[in-house]
Amino acid sequence: MQRNTSRKRANLRDVAAAAGVSVATVSRVMNAPETVAEATRKKVEEAMNSLHWVPSAAARAINTGRTRFVGALVPTLDNAIFARMLASMESRLATHRLSLVVATTDNDPAREAEKAKGLVDIGAEGLIVSGVTHAPEFYSLIERCQLPVVSTSFYDPHYQLPTIGYDNAAAARTALAHLTDLGHSRVAVVHGPSASNDRTQARIAGLENHSPKSDLSFYEVPLSIAGGCEAGRNVLQAEKQPTAILCLSDVLASGVLFELQRQGVSVPQEKSVMGLDDLAGSAHLFPELSTVHLPVSRMGAAAADAIAAWVETQKVPAACLLRSDLVIRASTAAAASDGG
Amino acid sequence: MQRNTSRKRANLRDVAAAAGVSVATVSRVMNAPETVAEATRKKVEEAMNSLHWVPSAAARAINTGRTRFVGALVPTLDNAIFARMLASMESRLATHRLSLVVATTDNDPAREAEKAKGLVDIGAEGLIVSGVTHAPEFYSLIERCQLPVVSTSFYDPHYQLPTIGYDNAAAARTALAHLTDLGHSRVAVVHGPSASNDRTQARIAGLENHSPKSDLSFYEVPLSIAGGCEAGRNVLQAEKQPTAILCLSDVLASGVLFELQRQGVSVPQEKSVMGLDDLAGSAHLFPELSTVHLPVSRMGAAAADAIAAWVETQKVPAACLLRSDLVIRASTAAAASDGG
DNA sequence: ATGGTTGATGAAACTAGTTACATCTGTCAA
DNA sequence: TTGACAGATGTAACTAGTTTCATCAACCAT
Incomplete structure (x- = not known):
């Protein structure tokens, strides 16, 4: 009793x-x-x-060796793109009866390795990370533990881990191509910190070795609305004014848009502004942002499926390329033909 | 060997x-x-x-009865305000050697109860939820399991669970007072779905029983940038035009701002726009958004401390009121004295 | 009537830790 | 010299499940 x-x-x-x-x-x-x-x-x-x-999940875990949870390491929750990805990951993982533990890395490989260790210590069966740049300790950890890890936001079939993502270089090129098609030859490229962000690096690289005769100038700022504003101010102070601003991330494009408005520069009449990501809000900005759509929700779901398959069947999943699509809205227009 | x-x-x-x-x-x-x-x-x-x-964390959990993780139930990850809160929760919980499992509820009490059950089943030692409206199954679950649960985004010292948050009614009143102080007597109030969102309800209630002679009209739209745009359009179609638009959430205010610009309505000259939240980007919108600052990061940290203390010491933590502050920026100005 | 097979169930040995209690050694005071 | 006690360590019994193997009854074919 x-x-x-x-x-x-x-x-x-x-x-x-x-x-x-x-x-x-x-x-x-x-x-x-x-x-x-x-x-x-x-x-x-x-x-x-x-x-x-x-x-008791713990008792079950002890016997089966399965904890039924995976960890996700994302740079930040402050960028809507990661929040979106996590939301779709979480719901997809739930269908596999898997739970998600989230940890943020601030784009710091050392912190990432540390948090990864923490996740493994508490029993994560697998990890989902972003990008391909990681600390040596991270690699030794996953090797030592034979840990299933998939990498998102990047597609590279030759990378040592399965990648679930898009071709960042191609996406950036698509964006630039749209601008050059519109006749923009002098383009300011605004991007976030590249040193520890391979996605940004890839996007920049995609532009550098492919642009057909365009004159690109690069502006590196913090990856935030505020950073976008800063970039907007910097661009407007340049000696040779570009006719278009290509932002390698929609949050930066938003900031640029706000700053241009503040300075009385009309978009797209005086300058075209192009984004890259296609966040949920981008379609409603003023003016509506032209950008390249990156299927983050689908990517989150695909990553969830991949890691679930791996921990369930022990078979390494294949890399998965998600297509990115140009979406033309109101922030880009033909370059004024004054020839600079 | x-x-x-x-x-x-x-x-x-x-x-x-x-x-x-x-x-x-x-x-x-x-x-x-x-x-x-x-x-x-x-x-x-x-x-x-x-x-x-x-x-093995599982083996340890079995013996000590402590899993060292807590669950957070948030309506969505798509609103930066929750993403921000989770980020600070996660880092603060880490200092208590606690992990965070995130689940989203889409503002649906039934789903919340379901996900809460899932979290308890996998061993959550405590839960952090948002708001005070929950399903009966949720309450019976936490009672049956004697589960530590703290509630955020809301302050109510008489509520049955410890609340860590601000006074939503007062915050809304602060925002409205700023507008009335500027001479706005006809104000459009834009808010998200109120049926299943007690924070929204409280904010609305705060306005209704306190406004000194202002003429308020309410517009309910989805809680997103797109929703804000929709509200902007609706407001502009109203017969008696308000001189100010009070948005009970910054994301809505952003949408309203974009839509007004699209329609050629200048802010704050023709209409003042007021927000409520103070998201990181709000200070950089065009025009810079006047709003009421809600300390979400501090709230996340406080909630983490509270739940940590509870699971550690078995003592129910006290409710915690965080102050909200008016922040006046460029989107509000004195009402044109044409008397409407 | 007897042996073989199947289906349902139980006893006990696992999983990986913690912990109460026992044991052993060595020091110190009586 | 002996008893008391502290300090360090080991034994074995826990925690809450899963799983192997054995058992037993029922049914069927011989």
Whole structure:
């Protein structure tokens, strides 16, 4: 009597006793109900309900070696693009009966390695990371633990981990091509810190070795609305004014847009502004932002599926390339033909 | 020999064997190192390192009854305000050696109850939720499990759970007062869905029973930039035009701002626009948004501290009121004195 | 009637830790 | 010299599940 009432949580033995069966039978009701006689199963289920019993995930984990949770390491939650990705990851992982533990890295490989270690220590079965630049300790950790890790926001079939993402260089090139098609030959390129961000690096690289005769100038600012404003001010102070501003991220484009408005520069009449990401809000900015759509939600879901498949079947999933599409809205227009 | 190499992860017994001590001693090295002789401790630590051993969190959880993780239930990750709160929660929880599992509820109490159940099933020691409206199953769950739960984004010292948040009604009133002080008597109030969002309800209630003679009209739209745009269009179609638009959330204010610009309405000359939240980007919008600052980062940290204290000491933490402050920027100005 | 097979169940040994209690050694005071 | 006690360590019993293997009854074919 006192067991059920005064004592804390019921355990498997309590349920077995209440149902008048052995612990093995209770365990079977959970894991292989078809092997248990109908009547017995009923009895056990009643006992479970009346004791409000839920199996201890920890005890299960100890036996099966499966904790059923994975970790996600993202640079920040402050950029909507990662928040979006995590949201879709979480819901997709739930369908695989997997939980998600989130850790932020601030784009610092050392912190990433540290947090990854923390996630492994608490039993993460797999990790989802962003990009391809990681600390040596990170690599040694995943090698030592034989840990399933998939990398997002980047596609590279030759990378040592499966990558689920898009071709950043191509996406940037698509954006630039749109501007050059419109006749813009002098273009300011605004981007976030590149030193520790391989996605940014790839986007820049995509522009540098492919632009057909365009005159590009680069502006590196913090990856935020404020950074975009700063870039806007910097661009307007340049000696040779570009006719278009290509932002390698939509948050930067938003900031640029706001700053240009503040300075009385009309978009797209005086300057075209191009983004890259296609955040949910970008379609509603003034003017509506032309950008390159990156399928982050689909990417989150795909990464979730990939890591789930890996931890479930032990088979390394294939890399997955998601296409990025040009979306032309109101912030870009043909260059004024004054020839600079 | 084959143990270390071919077999998977080392366990406590392996370490004990390698160090030539008993399992109890290894356990002591971890949990009460001062009771172990210096030389013995060294030996054990060497064995740990050479076997790359990390204790199994699951096994530890089973014994101590502590899983060291808490769950956070947020409506969405798409609003920067929750992303921000989670980021600060996560880092603060880490200082308490607690991990955070995130689940989104889409503002649906049923889904919240369901996800809460899921979190409890996987061993969450405590929960952090938003607001005070929850499903009956949610309450019965936390009662049955005696689960520590703190509620954020809301302050109410009489609520059955400790609340860590601000006074939403007062914050809304502060925003409105700023507008009335500027001479705006006809104000459009734009807000997100109120049916299942008690913060929104409280903000609206704060306006309704306190406005000194102002003429308020309410516009309910989806809580997003797009929703803000929609509201902007609706307001402009109203017969009696308001001189100011009070948005009960900064994301809505952003949308309103964009839409007004699109329609050629100048802010703050023709209409003042007021927000509520003070998101990181709001200070950089065009025009810079006047708003009421809500200390979400501090709130996240405070909630993390509260839940940590609760699970650690079993003592229910006190409710915590965080102040909200008016921040006047460029989107509000004195009403044109044409008397409408 | 007997042996073989299947289906349902239980006993006990696992998983990886913690911890209560026992044991052993060495020091110090009586 | 002996008893008391502290300090260091080990033994074994816990935690809450899963799983292997054994058992036993029922049914069917011989």
